[in-house]
Amino acid sequence: SKATVSVLNCIGSRLDVRMAHQTTMLLRMSALVYAAAALAADEAYPGPSPFPKTHVPPAVAVMPATPTFAKPPRPNVVFFFGDDIGYGDLGAFGNPTSGTPHLDAMAAEGAKLTQYYSAASICTPSRGSLMTGRNFVRLGMYPGVLSPLSNSGLALNETTVATKLRGVGYRTAMIGKWHLGTREYHPTHHGYDEYYGTPMTQNECYSNLIAPGSTHKADGRFGPCPWFNGTSDTPTWQSPGVFPHDPNATDMVNVDEFYDASAGGFVRRAVADRTPFFLYFASHHTHAPQFAACQSDVAQCASKRGLFGDSLGLLDRSVGRMHTLLADLGVAENTLTIFSADNGGSLQWGLLGGTNGDLRCGKGTLFEGGVRVPTMVRWPGVVVPNTAVAALTSSLDWMPTFAALTGYPLDGDRSYDGWDMSARLFTAAGQAGAGAAGRRDRFFYHSSDLHDGALVAVRLGAWKLHFLTSGSHCKPTFPDAMCYSAGKDWRSEGGLLFNVEQDVSEVLPYANTTAEYKQWAPVLWEMAHEYASSWRAPPSRTALGISKERFPCCNECEPMPTCCACNRTAPVFT
Secondary structure (H helix, E strand, O other): OOOEEEEEOOOOOEEEEEOOOOOOOOOOOHHHOOOOOOOOOOOOOOOOOOOOOOOOOOOOOOOOOOOOOOOOOOOEEEEEEEOOOOOOOOHHHOOOOOOOHHHHHHHHHOEEEOOEEOOOOOHHHHHHHHHHOOOOOOOOOOOOOOOOOEOOOOOOOOOOHHHHHHHOOOEEEEEEOOOOOOHHHOHHHOOOOEEEEOOOOHHHOEOOOOOOOOOOOHHHOOOEOOEEEEOOOOOOEEOOOOOOOOOOOOOHHHHHHHHHHHHHHHHHHHHHOOOOEEEEEEOOOOOOOOOOOOOOOHHHOOOOOHHHHHHHHHHHHHHHHHHHHHHHOOOHHHEEEEEEEOOOOOHHHHHHOOOOOOOOOOOOOOOHHHHEOOEEEEOOOOOOOOEEEOOOEEHHHHHHHHHHHHOOOOOOOOOOOOOOOHHHHHOHHHHHOOOOOOOOOEEEEEOOOOOOOOEEEEEEOOEEEEOEEOOOOOOOOOOOHHHOOOOEEOHHHOOEEEEOOOOOOOOOOOOOOOHHHHHHHHHHHHHHHHHHHOOOOOOOOOOOOEOHHHOOOOOOOOOOOOOOOEOOOOOOOO
């Protein structure tokens, strides 16, 4: 039954919860009563609308009939992607104590996207969607996330933005956290010419990381952090020891030096060869456990926000170093820089989890705090400085937007879930307000926790309707129970309706007796049903099990994965 779902509770463990039929306390008209919470086996959640049939405004095509550019401008692209960074974590988005001068400068030199959605509220699915422009459920990236032991990854027949850009002459590289599979699913098998870093979250391998939440040696479940350094899908070095006692081990505190040096080297080589480039810099910051120079003595942290702030400061430094390099190389005006994050801040970690500002809840939930993330674009001479874009935008939009900017074709044999936003973001008319709403007018909120990736909320314009809410990544001491509760099915009450432009905190739902509810709830439910019924999710790829042999290892040895060990030759962290 669709009434049986698997959800994550506040510490991330899965529970099977049977969603009981809710009484119709709010609905007084029998036509609005949803007769049963359970759906037929072939019926997609949330099921048929209980309201009379109504008209749903049609969505526009993914790409406009007339291309935005007669000749694609083909900028270089540098995409910085933070980890668990909340809407309220950056100075440019209102945080008074975050030390993010380079990110704040990026906002001043470019535009903030104030209604930008990540495609999912946790790591793996959000990254898969960013890479492909496709909803993570279409990719089979549900429920939950991949681990470095997973038997699967992002399917090799999925086309990434890196593959597309490489196909039109770009040089491509990735830095940092991949989280979309190991071995045959490595970044170099998904369109990247070069890859530098370790592909997992820092608590999924062991090092000298000692911050709260670190697995350290993890009782043998995970191996030593594997480090990749170029074109190979085999780690360049690993060590079961701990830095500095073992000089071949990983010093997580200085890993950003390696990342920044690798990013700089890639850009310099591409510029020297006069080749356009795409750099995807997926930082480990600020996912817990954080790492920074003060991890062993938080009293010594430089930021007013402690260890979290110093971790965020290292990502900020990377952005600043890149912008300085682009200026020094004379390519800043031909380079689009993007900053965003995979999902909102994690309430589970308290002060070490980030802040989502005025948005409700956070990581793992589909309240705004879980998926609306701070995002900025910078392109000197193209993007008007110090501006804010209030149009709906999403990580799903970059695949078609890059197509407009660089000239690659979208694949005709698959469905995309984004829209080309190039006219709104990168033309003078679009930035001046012509077509200010952009081409995206809706967003579909899929659960990354449910066993079938169900559609549990939708947005059209300013209006958002929840069919099911559940908490996640949050301790039960948090003052808002909606952020940690196991789940509530709202369908029998007609859904939970908010105007998220007037009530960004989602605390003032509209009663079903209001004119606004009567106008918008039927439209939103009908839109949800039309969309959910138009396709079916493929089998889950995250549920294909794990194996210790999947952990990236630089040598053949036993017992896996703790035995992995290869001395490094370069670079050496100092």
